[in-house]
Amino acid sequence: MFSENNIQVIEQAPNWPAAVKQASQPLIASGAITTQYIDNMIASVKQNGPYMVLADYFALMHARPGIGVNQMGMSLLVSRKPVDLAGKPVKIFLIMAAMxxxxxxxxxxxxxxxxxxxxAYQTVLAGHKQEIITLFKSMGVTQ
Structure with missing residues (x-):
């Protein structure tokens, strides 16, 4: 599901669209998604509000399956400082691309x-890449 390259940790993104774009870069680089998918995720939040924020500091970012998606993929961006996503503070941006x-x-x-x-959630929130990789490996979500 995840490779180590699909996990990024930053101090803070300037805004949530920038965080979504950065979080998506590993999927762009691998060819799993196109920029259209990123644009669709951003447009969806602008149209529908912060419904992708599922828990404190956690957003499951996605758009309509198949549109701008070449293969299923996931990537993760952890921002050590929260980013405002339409009124909700987010530190974890999980990008999910579905066919x-x-x-x-x-x-x-x-x-x-x-x-x-x-x-495990607190480990991810702490924002230390090697600890996140170790956690994901122990839970069977990285290769």
Missing amino acids: DNTSHLKSLQKIMSVFMDEK
């Missing part, structure tokens, strides 16, 4: 198990 409405669900369930574990 259709169902093929990504098993991978999503596995990665969400990390974020639903309080200790």
Whole structure:
């Protein structure tokens, strides 16, 4: 699901669209998504508000499956300082690119198990890349 290259940690993004763009860069680099997918994620928040913020400091960023997606992929950006996403503070930007409405669900369930574990969640929030990689490997979400 994840490679180490798909995990980034920064001090702080200037704004949430910049965070989404930076979080998406590993997927752009691998050819998994196009810039259209990034534009669609940003447009969706602008149109619908911060519905992608699922928990304190956590946003599951996505757009319509298949449009601008060449292959399923996920990437993670952790900002040590929160970024305002339409009134909600976010530190974790998880980008999910899906080909259709169902093929990504098993991978999503596995990665969400990390974020639903309080200790694991706090490890990710702390924003230390090597600790996040070690955690993801131990939970079976990185290769």
